[in-house]
Amino acid sequence: MKWLKKSITNKLILAIVITNLIVFILLAVITISLVKNNLINDNKKIMLKDAQIIAEEINTFISKNTEIVKNMEANPKLKKLVSEVETKREKFEHPNFREIVEILKNTKEMNSNLDLVWLGLKEADDLVIDDYNWAHASTYQMEKMDWFKKMQVNKKLTYTTPYIDQVTGNLIISIVKPIYKNQELVGNYGIDLNINRVNKLMTNYSIGESGYAVLIAADGTAIYHPELKRILKDNIKDDSGFPKKISEKILAGKSGVAEFEFEDTAKYFAFAPIPANSWSVGVIIDQKEILMQIIKFVALISLIFTLFLFALILISYFLINRLTKRIPNLVEKISAFGDGNLFARIEPKSNDEIGQIAQTFNNMAEEIAASYQQLEAYNEEITALNEELSYQAFHDPLTEIPNRRRFINILEKELKSDAKGALALLDINDFKEINDNYGHIYGDRLLTEVAQRLAAFSSENIAVARYGGDEFLILIKNLNINQIEKEVTKLKAVFNQPFAIKDDQIFIKFALGIALYPEDAKTTDQLITKADIAMYEAKKIKKNNYLYYNQKMIEQLKRRKKIKNKLQNALKNNGFSLKYQPQINLKTGQADFLEALLRLKDNSFSPGEFIPVAEESGLIIEIGRWVTKAAIKQLALIKNQYQAEITISINFSAKQIRDHGYLDFLKKNLKKYKIAAHYLEIEITESILIEDNKAITFINQLKNIGVQIALDDFGTGYSSFSYLSYLKTDKVKLDKFLADNFMAADKIDTLINLINLLHSLDLPVVAEGVETKEQYLQLKAHNCDYIQGYYFSKPLAKDQIKAILAKNYLNLI
Numbered sequence: 001m002k003w004l005k006k007s008i009t010n011k012l013i014l015a016i017v018i019t020n021l022i023v024f025i026l027l028a029v030i031t032i033s034l035v036k037n038n039l040i041n042d043n044k045k046i047m048l049k050d051a052q053i054i055a056e057e058i059n060t061f062i063s064k065n066t067e068i069v070k071n072m073e074a075n076p077k078l079k080k081l082v083s084e085v086e087t088k089r090e091k092f093e094h095p096n097f098r099e100i101v102e103i104l105k106n107t108k109e110m111n112s113n114l115d116l117v118w119l120g121l122k123e124a125d126d127l128v129i130d131d132y133n134w135a136h137a138s139t140y141q142m143e144k145m146d147w148f149k150k151m152q153v154n155k156k157l158t159y160t161t162p163y164i165d166q167v168t169g170n171l172i173i174s175i176v177k178p179i180y181k182n183q184e185l186v187g188n189y190g191i192d193l194n195i196n197r198v199n200k201l202m203t204n205y206s207i208g209e210s211g212y213a214v215l216i217a218a219d220g221t222a223i224y225h226p227e228l229k230r231i232l233k234d235n236i237k238d239d240s241g242f243p244k245k246i247s248e249k250i251l252a253g254k255s256g257v258a259e260f261e262f263e264d265t266a267k268y269f270a271f272a273p274i275p276a277n278s279w280s281v282g283v284i285i286d287q288k289e290i291l292m293q294i295i296k297f298v299a300l301i302s303l304i305f306t307l308f309l310f311a312l313i314l315i316s317y318f319l320i321n322r323l324t325k326r327i328p329n330l331v332e333k334i335s336a337f338g339d340g341n342l343f344a345r346i347e348p349k350s351n352d353e354i355g356q357i358a359q360t361f362n363n364m365a366e367e368i369a370a371s372y373q374q375l376e377a378y379n380e381e382i383t384a385l386n387e388e389l390s391y392q393a394f395h396d397p398l399t400e401i402p403n404r405r406r407f408i409n410i411l412e413k414e415l416k417s418d419a420k421g422a423l424a425l426l427d428i429n430d431f432k433e434i435n436d437n438y439g440h441i442y443g444d445r446l447l448t449e450v451a452q453r454l455a456a457f458s459s460e461n462i463a464v465a466r467y468g469g470d471e472f473l474i475l476i477k478n479l480n481i482n483q484i485e486k487e488v489t490k491l492k493a494v495f496n497q498p499f500a501i502k503d504d505q506i507f508i509k510f511a512l513g514i515a516l517y518p519e520d521a522k523t524t525d526q527l528i529t530k531a532d533i534a535m536y537e538a539k540k541i542k543k544n545n546y547l548y549y550n551q552k553m554i555e556q557l558k559r560r561k562k563i564k565n566k567l568q569n570a571l572k573n574n575g576f577s578l579k580y581q582p583q584i585n586l587k588t589g590q591a592d593f594l595e596a597l598l599r600l601k602d603n604s605f606s607p608g609e610f611i612p613v614a615e616e617s618g619l620i621i622e623i624g625r626w627v628t629k630a631a632i633k634q635l636a637l638i639k640n641q642y643q644a645e646i647t648i649s650i651n652f653s654a655k656q657i658r659d660h661g662y663l664d665f666l667k668k669n670l671k672k673y674k675i676a677a678h679y680l681e682i683e684i685t686e687s688i689l690i691e692d693n694k695a696i697t698f699i700n701q702l703k704n705i706g707v708q709i710a711l712d713d714f715g716t717g718y719s720s721f722s723y724l725s726y727l728k729t730d731k732v733k734l735d736k737f738l739a740d741n742f743m744a745a746d747k748i749d750t751l752i753n754l755i756n757l758l759h760s761l762d763l764p765v766v767a768e769g770v771e772t773k774e775q776y777l778q779l780k781a782h783n784c785d786y787i788q789g790y791y792f793s794k795p796l797a798k799d800q801i802k803a804i805l806a807k808n809y810l811n812l813i
Contacts, residue, residue: 049232090124120176147174148176173193219235232471237450242260344759399450403465423474425471495508512535537556546617567613578596583792584787628665648681649710715754734768
């Protein structure tokens with residue numbers, strides 16, 4: 001076989017011989033198969049066409065006779081008789097009886113196909129036929145007849161299966177149509193067709209040399225068959241030798257061609273439905289008759305393909321020898337190119353396929369050489385792009401310090417190393433106000449400056465990242481608690497210097513929550529969560545402060561959540577109430593003011609505990625409106641039922657300054673309950689003025705409405721008299737701290753001077769938290785205007801207000 005291994009020419013010749021042989025065999029097989037299938041399919045189509053032609057002719061025959069029934073229906077006299085006759089006697093006595101018999105007789109005579117034309121009388125259990133004297137026997141029961149049952153179910157024109165007629169004794173089918181009176185079946189029109197007249201149509205057709213036609217009723221019974229013994233005895237449903245799938249299709253009124261074996265002979269069976277009455281026509285022929293045509297054709301095809309194969313091999317041999325002479329040169333140049341010689345080229349010597357291959361190779365070599373150079377340039381660009389994408393994936397786009405993803409990767413590695421350290425979460429206080437007052441661009445500049453300072457603070461053991469918004473993460477690695485404390489001190493010092501934004505110098509405050517690992521948590525999510533809890537607690541201190549996480553914070557968080565849920569339920573379910581503590585005029589002894597104090601009806605939490613939660617959660621806005629409305633409603637009750645006048649004071653939170661709809665809400669309720677605004681007093685604290693620079697404007701708007709303003713808890717905090725100089729306050733309430741700590745002889749002068757100073761500003765003074773007679777006497781002696789405290793009254797329910805109004809408290813001393 002050496003000649004075969006060394007020469008592609010010999011290989012091609014052998015390949016073409018084998019290929020042509022295989023192609024010849026495949027073509028021969030395919031051709032024979034196609035011819036066989038075509039011949040079989042053509043014969044099947046012819047058989048199906050024959051079946052459809054016969055079915056169409058029989059359908060025309062049936063339809064023509066069906067028209068007779070429809071013509072009977074068109075005659076109103078026939079329906080009139082059927083509708084009116086209820087007994088056999090009435091049939092003969094009916095005035096139209098003889099006329100109708102003549103109509104039936106004429107119809108039968110005009111249609112030779114009919115054995116009988118008749119009317120069914122359901123109530124009389126009888127028939128009307130073309131005989132004046134005929135009547136059914138008394139034992140006849142129409143309702144038990146198969147044709148009647150079928151018609152009763154169908155409720156329309158019905159074709160029966162073949163049966164022996166009791167009147168004529170012939171094998172017939174009946175075409176019947178029901179007659180209704182007031183939607184009740186009373187009888188029918190009917191004609192009987194002799195089956196022999198149908199079978200005569202079948203005998204007119206011949207199917208090949210071995211074929212024949214059959215007629216099948218709707219129930220599968222053979223109506224016509226060349227072998228007379230099979231008529232009415234064979235049934236395709238019951239014949240075990242007849243395929244069930246074919247019988248189901250025939251009985252379903254479908255057409256088609258099928259194969260089956262009958263008496264050891266393979267046959268083709270074509271069938272088509274007769275639409276008029278659901279019969280079917282079948283055409284049957286032996287398969288051997290068609291196979292003989294196929295055998296003759298196969299012999300001819302085999303001879304033609306043998307001669308063609310021999311000629312093709314000879315031609316291929318000469319062409320291959322001529323074409324393969326230039327192949328060695330192609331192999332040499334291509335091999336050189338494959339070995340790395342990018343300048344190897346093939347000289348095309350013709351424009352045929354081999355010449356085109358040579359030219360194509362040359363073009364490809366040029367492109368590959370150019371692409372190789374371009375690929376090196378692309379590789380450099382992709383390397384640079386990957387570095388840029390990697391940087392963007394792990395750095396914050398605004399501040400350019402590491403982002404949360406990068407930080408978490410570092411933290412996860414740190415936690416897996418079983419090292420010790422701390423995670424700190426830093427939040428800038430009041431950053432929202434900076435954005436609101438100066439704009440988001442200003443805020444972004446500030447965040448960038450903060451990030452730069454934190455980046456400068458970072459080191460080998462300290463990693464920083466932007467967590468999101470105004471929050472930053474700081475990881476302090478491989479340090480003990482004392483070292484961590486030192487680093488936190490350094491971190492606080494980072495914010496001692498102001499931040500220069502545009503032309504402004506801004507000092508910012510922050511809250512820092514610290515969680516230790518592995519003591520507090522061993523997973524990133526838990527550690528960040530606990531640092532966040534600690535930061536939240538530190539934020540409430542309102543200073544540049546930090547807190548370490550401890551378990552009590554979780555308990556406090558749960559309790560705040562419980563209180564928040566309680567407040568939400570109280571708002572939904574009327575769970576709040578107001579208690580009223582009188583402010584006693586020390587000159588008259590009367591209660592001129594009532595301070596409304598908020599309580600939960602079930603007393604589950606004290607105001608000192610639930611008010612801060614309300615402020616933190618924002619519920620204070622809705623609760624504040626509830627208190628306002630409840631106080632106004634109480635003023636209306638005092639005015640309308642008690643015929644009295646008094647001022648009710650309500651407390652106001654710093655958060656309520658941001659309730660932009662409050663002023664409209666207040667005016668709406670004052671108008672609704674017809675209360676003058678000066679009967680409502682709002683108590684504010686100095687902290688409101690300090691925490692919100694919009695508070696002065698808001699308070700002045702309240703004053704413009706007519707509401708009184710009281711400065712509460714004076715004497716604690718800043719106690720700045722500068723507020724009193726420009727704030728339109730109606731009175732000042734001294735904090736309980738003053739009554740408790742400045743009544744001694746060596747300190748009383750301070751209290752006296754404070755009262756005198758406030759009087760010089762025309763401001764009435766209320767002393768809060770007065771609990772003893774000694775305190776009362778001292779305050780009265782030094783011209784305090786009002787006293788509020790347990791000495792005179794604890795906070796009382798609204799149903800005791802009437803009694804408060806009636807008392808003179810000075811007379812009770």
